[in-house]
Structure formats: structure tokens, C-alpha cells
Amino acid sequence: MEIITLQSFLIVSLILFLTGLYTIVSRKNIIGIYMGIELILNSSALNFASFSRFAGRGLEGQVFSIFIIVLAAAEAAVALALLLAVFKRQRGIDADKLNILKG
Amino acid sequence: MQEFVMKYGFLLLVFPLLGAFLNGIFGRYILRRYGEAPIGLLACASVFMSFVLSIAVFLALNDSENGSRIICNAYTWLNAGNLRADAAFLFDPLSSIMILVVTGVGLLIHIYSLGYMKGDSGYYRFFAYLNLFIFSMLLLVLADNMFLMFIGWEGVGLCSYLLISFWYTEKENAIAGNKAFIVNRIGDAGFLIGIFILFWAVRQGLAAAGTFDTEGLSILSFQFLEKNISLLNGIELYGASAATIICLCLFIGATGKSAQIPLYVWLPDAMAGPTPVSALIHAATMVTAGVYMIGRLNFLFAMSPLALGIIAATGAVTALFAATIGCAQFDIKKILAYSTISQLGYMFLGMGVSAYSAGIFHLMTHAFFKACLFLGAGSVIIGMHHEQDIRNMGGVRKYMPVTFAAFLIAMLSISGIPPLAGFFSKDEILWKTWESGHHILWLTGLATAGLTAFYMTRLLVLTFFGKNRGSKKDCAVHKIKESPFSMTMPLIVLALFSAAAGFLGLPEALGGFNRFEFFLSPVFGSHRGASHESMEYMLTAASAIVAVIGIFSGVFFYLVKPELPARIAKKIRPIYNLIYNKYFIDELYSFIFVSGTGIITAVLSAFDRYVIDLTVNLSGYILRLMAHIIDWFDRRAVDGIVNSAAGITLIAGAYLRKAQTGRLQAYVMLLIIALAIGVFYKAIF
Amino acid sequence: MNIEIKEIVFISIVLLTIAPCSVVAFSRNILYSAFALFFTFIGTSGLYFFLDADFLAIVQLAVYIGGVLVLLLFAILLTKNIDDIKKTNTISLRRSITAGITVLVLFFSLFFVFLSTGWTPLNGGAAYPNGTIHELGRLILSKYLLPFEIASLLLLAVLIGSLVLAGKTVRQRED
Numbered sequence: 031m032e033i034i035t036l037q038s039f040l041i042v043s044l045i046l047f048l049t050g051l052y053t054i055v056s057r058k059n060i061i062g063i064y065m066g067i068e069l070i071l072n073s074s075a076l077n078f079a080s081f082s083r084f085a086g087r088g089l090e091g092q093v094f095s096i097f098i099i100v101l102a103a104a105e106a107a108v109a110l111a112l113l114l115a116v117f118k119r120q121r122g123i124d125a126d127k128l129n130i131l132k133g
Numbered sequence: 134m135q136e137f138v139m140k141y142g143f144l145l146l147v148f149p150l151l152g153a154f155l156n157g158i159f160g161r162y163i164l165r166r167y168g169e170a171p172i173g174l175l176a177c178a179s180v181f182m183s184f185v186l187s188i189a190v191f192l193a194l195n196d197s198e199n200g201s202r203i204i205c206n207a208y209t210w211l212n213a214g215n216l217r218a219d220a221a222f223l224f225d226p227l228s229s230i231m232i233l234v235v236t237g238v239g240l241l242i243h244i245y246s247l248g249y250m251k252g253d254s255g256y257y258r259f260f261a262y263l264n265l266f267i268f269s270m271l272l273l274v275l276a277d278n279m280f281l282m283f284i285g286w287e288g289v290g291l292c293s294y295l296l297i298s299f300w301y302t303e304k305e306n307a308i309a310g311n312k313a314f315i316v317n318r319i320g321d322a323g324f325l326i327g328i329f330i331l332f333w334a335v336r337q338g339l340a341a342a343g344t345f346d347t348e349g350l351s352i353l354s355f356q357f358l359e360k361n362i363s364l365l366n367g368i369e370l371y372g373a374s375a376a377t378i379i380c381l382c383l384f385i386g387a388t389g390k391s392a393q394i395p396l397y398v399w400l401p402d403a404m405a406g407p408t409p410v411s412a413l414i415h416a417a418t419m420v421t422a423g424v425y426m427i428g429r430l431n432f433l434f435a436m437s438p439l440a441l442g443i444i445a446a447t448g449a450v451t452a453l454f455a456a457t458i459g460c461a462q463f464d465i466k467k468i469l470a471y472s473t474i475s476q477l478g479y480m481f482l483g484m485g486v487s488a489y490s491a492g493i494f495h496l497m498t499h500a501f502f503k504a505c506l507f508l509g510a511g512s513v514i515i516g517m518h519h520e521q522d523i524r525n526m527g528g529v530r531k532y533m534p535v536t537f538a539a540f541l542i543a544m545l546s547i548s549g550i551p552p553l554a555g556f557f558s559k560d561e562i563l564w565k566t567w568e569s570g571h572h573i574l575w576l577t578g579l580a581t582a583g584l585t586a587f588y589m590t591r592l593l594v595l596t597f598f599g600k601n602r603g604s605k606k607d608c609a610v611h612k613i614k615e616s617p618f619s620m621t622m623p624l625i626v627l628a629l630f631s632a633a634a635g636f637l638g639l640p641e642a643l644g645g646f647n648r649f650e651f652f653l654s655p656v657f658g659s660h661r662g663a664s665h666e667s668m669e670y671m672l673t674a675a676s677a678i679v680a681v682i683g684i685f686s687g688v689f690f691y692l693v694k695p696e697l698p699a700r701i702a703k704k705i706r707p708i709y710n711l712i713y714n715k716y717f718i719d720e721l722y723s724f725i726f727v728s729g730t731g732i733i734t735a736v737l738s739a740f741d742r743y744v745i746d747l748t749v750n751l752s753g754y755i756l757r758l759m760a761h762i763i764d765w766f767d768r769r770a771v772d773g774i775v776n777s778a779a780g781i782t783l784i785a786g787a788y789l790r791k792a793q794t795g796r797l798q799a800y801v802m803l804l805i806i807a808l809a810i811g812v813f814y815k816a817i818f
Numbered sequence: 819m820n821i822e823i824k825e826i827v828f829i830s831i832v833l834l835t836i837a838p839c840s841v842v843a844f845s846r847n848i849l850y851s852a853f854a855l856f857f858t859f860i861g862t863s864g865l866y867f868f869l870d871a872d873f874l875a876i877v878q879l880a881v882y883i884g885g886v887l888v889l890l891l892f893a894i895l896l897t898k899n900i901d902d903i904k905k906t907n908t909i910s911l912r913r914s915i916t917a918g919i920t921v922l923v924l925f926f927s928l929f930f931v932f933l934s935t936g937w938t939p940l941n942g943g944a945a946y947p948n949g950t951i952h953e954l955g956r957l958i959l960s961k962y963l964l965p966f967e968i969a970s971l972l973l974l975a976v977l978i979g980s981l982v983l984a985g986k987t988v989r990q991r992e993d
Contacts, residue, residue: 033825034868036937042832042865044928046858048921049839055802056843056914061894063798065842065855068886072862075874083869084937089953092871093962096954099874099881100969104976106886110893111980117897125797126910132795798913802920809920809927816927 039080046073060116060123064109071102135203138193142205142222145186145232146271152179153264160257169256173247176260180243180267184236191229202655204277204356211280215336217351221277227656230493231274231425234500238417239267241623245508246409248619249515259299259407266292270418274425278354279328282426286324286390289419290317296414297406309405316399320389327382328353331433334375338364355429362432380433380440384447387423392474393481394451398719400474404466408511411466416473416507417500424480424496428489431657435487445485445566449577452478454716456584460591461712464521465510468592472547473503475581479562482578488565489657490650494638495558502543502555502631508624509540512616513596523595530597532613535621537597539628544593546631548586549680557635560676564640564669575672582676583683590687598692640669828868835861846908848894852887859883873951 050069057063075095082091117123152175156163163171193203202225211218243263250259269292273285294317298310335352339345342364350357368375387393392400403415414420427434427444434441452475459471476499483492514521516533530537546553549560559582566575615621638649650657690698702709711717834857841854859882866875958966 034828037932038828038832039865039869040932041929042835044925044932045836046839046862048925049843051805051924052914052917052921053843055798055805055917056909057798058908058910059848061848061890061897062851064890065851068855068882069839069842069858072859072882075878076862076865079866079869079871079874083871089950089957090961092874092950092954093957095871095874096877096958097962097965097969099877100973103881103885104972106889107976107980108983110889111983113893114896114984123897128797129795132793798910802913802916805917805920805924809923812931813923813927816931 036080036084039076039084043073043077043080046070046076058124058126060113060125060128063125064106064113067105067109068102071098071105074098075102135193135196138190138203138224139205142186142190142203142224142275143207143220145183145190145236146222146268146275148179148182148186149264149268149271152176153261153268156257156264157261160261164257169251172257172260173243176264177240177243177247179264180236180240183232183267183271184240187229187232187236190224191233194224194226194229202356206277215339215345215347215352216332218278218280218353219351220281221354222275223277223355224275225656226653227425227428227493228274230497230653232271234497235267235270235274235418238500238504238627239263239270239413241626242409242413242417242504242508245412245511245620245623246407248617249409249511250407255299259296262292262295262299263410263413266296266414266419270422273422277356278351279331280353282429283325283328286386286422286426287321289414289422290314290321290390293317293403293414293419296410297403299406299410306405309399309402313399313403316396317389320386320396323382323384323389324386327379327386330370330375330382331358331379334365334368334370334379335361337368337375338366341367358430359432362436365433365436374437376433376436377440380437381443383426383430383433384423384440384444387426387481388447389423390426391420391423391477391481393423393447393477394454397451397455397474398722401467401470401715404464404470408466408507408514411470412504412507412511415470416503420473420477421480421496421500424477424484424492427481427484428493428657431484431487431489434484441485441487443485445482445571445574448478448481448483448485449566449574449581450478451475452482452581453577453584454478456581456588457712458715459588460584461709463524465513465523465526465592465596466507466521468523468588469503469506469510472506472585472589473499475585476503476547479559479578479581482566482574483562486562486566486569486571486574488562488569490638490647490653491558491561491565493653494649495562498546498554498558498631498634501627501634502546502553505539505543505624505627505631506547508620508627509536509543512536512620512624513540515616515620516613523592525602526596527599528597528601529613533615535615536624539621539624540593540597542628543631544589546635548589548684549582549676550586550684551677552635554631554633554635556677556680557638557640560673561638561640563676564672567668567672579676579679583679586680586683587687590684591691594687594691599695640673831861831864831868835865844909852890852894855890856883856887859887870950872949873954 046069050066050073053066053069054063055066057066075098078091078095078098082089082095085091113123116128120127155175156172160172190203202223204221204223206219206221208220209217210220243260246259246263250256253259266289269285269288271285273282273289276282276285294310294314297313298307300306301310332353335358338361339347339352347357352358365374365376365379370378385396389396400415400420404411406415434444455471455474455478459468459475462468462471476495480492480495480499483489483495512533513526513529513536516529516536517526520526542553546555549556551557559578563575563578563582566578638647640647714720838854838857838861842851842858845851845854859878863875863878863882866872866878
């Protein structure tokens, strides 16, 4: 039985993705939510890389992974800047208190 | 010169129109800001420019060898199949004389009005109307075709209406304006119908000739008509010759505009307008439009001896009829108005006996002496502080010598005293009448000449001689003074013309050379009949004698024995009353037409009230009933649906807004639940 | 059943990646979560080596660990009082239950899908024993040039945008 197969990578990626999802939904702290997002981005980049490796169609999947990492970095900068702005405004970073859009 | 006229002839009309436009639009502002001077200057200048151009046209026509016509085609106005009308202007001897008279007399009267209208609040309005009138009259005279002529024809009618009711705040003036307008409309309707029939007949003629080639000319242009008038031969309408019907229809128009029986009634009332207007429009120019029109269409009228006979008879009867009324009037302007009607009758008589150049000649001399008379009367009226009744005048001679002198010359001229202008022109008409064999009409004309001399003398004597009878205005008498120079200057000029203009048309019988007739011969042709020189001498002498008799009787009755007229009037009271009340024509018209209209109106009003109103009310009631039903439906059904829709939305919103928590994670939760359901479903099945 | 050394290494790296995820998800201390994330990133980087993506692995290390994670730590330090650090990363119980159920459903569904799908045609793959940098550079500067340039613009915008956002002093609200 082969272990290093596409399935293994996909399952690792799935676990990362679902953990990220869970983290996003359950955390109260915005930084926690942000960590969940990072996990999801990681999982998707990994997914692209693995399909790139196993599909045998060149390196285009890896290029996508690179772009995802670039976007993740950009997102990190913006998200943390937003975080600081929210902190200055709310004196806290509890996501539950960010409900001024409540209907 | 000719080319200049051909190219720029239309400028003749542009100047007065421009003046009317400027004064009409900006006059109020100019009057308030700069006073009266610029307005009057502008109006006079525009007419003066036209006058200069008229002289240029006259000279150009004299220069040219054929001397017949110059056409200035400004642009094509209408073009629909065979119906084409150009805004083209026809300059020929006839129209050049007319424009000289119109702009010349018009200019003098503009100058006169500067003084006469001083201080009137409608100063700018007056001059705008007057300029507009000059424009319309020039359009009428210069028109190259019937359509354009009709525009001018209506334009002068409009200006006449505007100027008669110039002081519109007084009801009488407004009514007089209305009367003139409505009576003119009747005539104009005839004129228009005449044009229509003419167009139809020419089309028929062309069809009969089998060609529609008009050589690039409009069917209704005078040039085309003159050349192809024979097309009308054999065209019949309702069993009568088309030419006769056309001529009679056009003549109805002429009677309206030129105040002939039966449509003359508006002219005496038109004296309600300012005196310069009476002089210009209701004596010198506009009222002669009918005469001019017949002269212009002489080739057409020549085709219908019957129509010519009717015209001659109408003219002669009108002349005598109006002259008799003139003998018993006391309003200075009304006398002149009846005298105008009478003189116009002469012109129609001349036209009717195919003495076109004589008619036009009389038109011209009449323009001079009648304008002079009216302006003199206006001068007197102003001097007497708006007194118009000659019974309250008298002795004005001493206070207004210039006016008196001018008035005297004009009066002698109209009476037919040789060698003044009126004598020659009137005599020419009478001679031509005799020559054409209408001896009864000649007799009528002669009698009219006598009566004219009589009532003009009466007017002169009552106004200028004797003692002042203005009893209630004793204090005002001493303030009678001569009018300013701007008013006396036109008087003098006109008096000179009314004295001397006759020599233009000196009859050959008297050893002269009739330049006037010669000048007009391209238009009217030479009508040299058999020479009856001895007869002509006799008739000339007769008319002169009759005029002298008329004057002497006038002097006798009103100066020598002033109490005599009243005694005679008492003796022949019924006749006197008849004449004094103008033969009750106004009352007759009022009874027949106005009351007749009243009865029709009453019937129509009853119909309106009982039938139409009933229907309208019934339908209104039904509508209201239906409206109630619809209202109920609206309220219950439609509103119910709308309100319940709104209510449902409201309730749904109240529940759904709870889902909008504003919490990010709640949304993400929903998202992943949906994702899980989808993926689960896809994985299982 | 013979397990090669390569596979043992692979399994241990997979564990290094997945195990810290539970800490990220469940820890009450935000600093612990952050450090767990560090291990996850390193594990992912290792996995990239197994995928013949050497450049990607290096970038993962450099950007995520050197950049994102450091930024994250700074953010934690800037926003929270270090005293009650133990309660910095609380979990909403109600949400976590719902989320757990949903995530489990997803996991089993997708797991089933992955295993039941026949991937064999794909499993040939293409190895890059000489590294991928050359080929990646060629792709980025030819076929993906436009996205690459746009990405650079995006980074510039982010640089300015985050400066503006973080530097803005917000007026304290009255309520």
C-alpha cells in the first residue's frame, strides 16, 4: 500500500481546512478567527501543489499556490491593520461585539 | 438702377417692418428710458427710407425702355404642385405710383403724428402700428401674386382694427374697431373665395388647354394671369361665366375694404381712431386698396362687362348716397368720412367704366387732398381741445391761419374747382363715364360733384367762419392756437400737392399731355376713344359750374343766411331725419343681421341648454355613479390587496431581521451548514 | 508490509502538521494557538518537499513563518493585556457544538469521496529532480505575467491601505 499518494495529501489538506473552518466559527477572538483563515489558505495552497504534482500537467498549480501565499501575506497585513483599528475603536477584539450591522 | 430694384426691392418692405418690430418690442422701454423722440425718429426714418426707395423705383421705371415691370423675387414662399406662391414683389408703373403715395403721404402723416400724439401713453404702440400698416400696405401693393396680396390685404385690415380701437379703454372705440374688423371680414371672405375660384378656373382652363406648363410662373401671379387670362374663356360655374363670378367675389372684398355699398358702414365709425390714422388709413391709402386691386386685375375685370357695370353702378350710387349723408352730419370727421366714401365711389365709377388710369389718378389726388383735409381737421380738433362737433366751432380761421389755408386749398380741390387737382381727376372720370355711354351714371356723378362742393363748403364755413359758437368752452376759445410746425408742415406739403398734382394728368382736350395716363399705359393699355373734344369741353365746363354752384349755395346757406338751413330742415323734416340718421342703414343692418344673429343665438342657446346640457348632465351623473362603484371597489379590493401585501412584507421583515445578527460568525456558520448539506448530499448520492 | 524510511518521514511530517491544528482550534491561550500554528506551517512546508515543490516550501517558510506569524504575534501583543492571557482565546460553546457537528459531517462525506474516487490515472505524476525554480520563473514572467504584476500592485495597495487603517486615530464613541 502506497502512502505517499494524492489521497494522503488531500486528506491532510481536508483536515487543515476543516480545523480552520471550526476555528473560524467557534472563536470569539478576532485573532483566533484570523488563525483559522490562515489554516484554510494553507490547506488550499497544499491542495493546488499536490494536484500539480500528481496530475502531471506542469507547474501551473504551484504558480497558483504562490499567488495564494502572496494573497495570504497581503491579507495578513490588511487584517491585522483592521484589527488594530477595531481595537482602537472598541477597546477589545471580541467578534461578538462587532454587531453594529445588526438588523 | 433696374438691377438694384430687382435685387433689393424687398428692402422697401423691410424698413417699416423693422421699425414696427423695434417700436413694438422695445418701445415701452425706449419711451420710459429716453422719451418720445427716438420712437418717432425711428418710425419716421423707416418710412423715409421706404420713400427714398420708392423714388428710386419710380426713377428706375422711368429709365427703362420698355418701362413695364421689374420683379424682385425674395424667395419661394409656398410650393405645392401647381400651387406656388413666391414672396415676389412687382414693380410697375401702377405699383410705383401706389408706393409713392403710400410712403409719401405715410411719411407726412408720421411727421404729423409726432405732434399729434405727443404725450399719449401709447406713443410707441401707435408708431409700431403705423409702421406695421405701412408694411402691410406696401405688401398689398407690391405683391406679385394673389396670395401675397391677400396677406397684405388682411394685414392692413388688422392694422386698421388696431388703430381704430387705439384708445381701447373707451368702449365706443373698441366697438368701432370690432365693427370695422367684422365688416371687413365679410368682404375678405368674398375676396378669398374669389381667389379660390380664380385658382380653380385657371386650373380648369389649363386642363382644357391640355398643358400644365406655366413657364415657371406661379398660377396666381399677376404676370401669368395677365398673359393667360384667355384661359378663363368658356369656364362656367353654376351657369354663369367664371370670370363674372370671380370679379363679383373680388368686388365684394373691395366693397368691404373700400367702404362701398353695402359694406361701407364701418368707415364712419372708424373715425373713433386718432385723426392721423383716419387720414392715412381711412382716407388716403387702405380704403383705396379695393380700387387698386381692380386696377391691378383690370385684364380680369375686362372679361366681365357685367361685373364692370355692377362696379360702376355701385360706385355711382355710393358716391351720391354718401354725399347726401355728408350734408346732414355735424361731426367734422364723420363728414370727411362720408366724403371719403363718396370719393371712393367716384373711383369705382371710373374703374367700372374701364377708365383705370383716371380712377388711379383720382385715387392719388384724393390721397393728397383728403389727407390734407383730415390733418387739417385734426389740427382743428387739437386746437379746440378735442371738440369735433362743427356746431360748436366757428371762427377758427383767425386763430389757425395755416391750417385754414391748407384746408381751404384741399376743400377747393375736392370740390372740383379748376385748376386744382381734384378738378382734373374728377372730371376725367366723369368724362370717361360719359364717353362709355353711361349717361345716367354721369348724371349721378355730376350731382355728387355738386353735393360735394356744397357740404365741403358747409364744413369749411361752419368751422372757420363766423363767430365761435363754443358756448360751453368760452374760456377755452382764447387758448385756440396754431398747431406746432411738425403738424403744419405736412399740411402745407399736402395742400401744395392737392393744388398742383392735377397737372400730371392734364386732359389733352385742354391742351395738355396726360403724363399720368401715359405712364400707366404699360399696365392699362391705351384707351384712346374717339375724340369728342367739343363734348369734352362742355362736360368739363358743366362740372366746373356745378362745383361753383355747390360752393355758392353752401356759402349762401351757411354764411349769408345761417338761419335758413334749420328752416328748410324743419320743412322737409322726414327727409332730413332720414338723411341725418344715415338712411337708417345701421339700424337696418343691426335689425337684420344683429337681431337675426340674436334669434339664431337664442335658438342655439335653448338647444344648448335643454338638449346638450341635459346630455352632458346625464352623462355626468352616470359617471358619478360609476365613480362611486369604482371607489368602493378601489377601497375594499385594490387597497386591501395593496395593504395586505405591505402587511405581509412588514411581518416577514420583522421575523427576518432577527436573522441579520450583525455577527460575522453566524453568517459563516450558515455558510458551512449549507456547504455540509450540499457536500453530504453529493457524497451519498 | 514494508514501510520505507521515506514513508516514515512522511507520516511524521503529516502528524507534525495535523496535531498542532487541535491546539490552534481548542486552546484557551492565544499564544499557544500562535505557536501551534508555527508547527503547522513548518509541517506544511515539509509536505511541499514531498510534492517536489522546493521553491514553494521555501516561500512557505519565509512568508508564513517569517512574515505572517511574526505579524500575528505583534498583533497579539498590541491588542491584549498579557495578564489574563489564559482567557484570551475563549470559545463560544453553542457555536462550537454546531460547528463541530457540521465539520464532522463534512469530514466524513469528503473522506468517503476521496477514498472512493479513482485517482489512479493521475497518480503517474511528474517529478522535478532538478528543482522547479527555473520553470516557475519562466511561467511567472511569461504566461502569468499580468497576474504577477497585478499582485505587485495589490501588495503596494495593501502597504498603503494598512498604514492608513492602522495609523488612523478613531474618535472614541460616546456610548
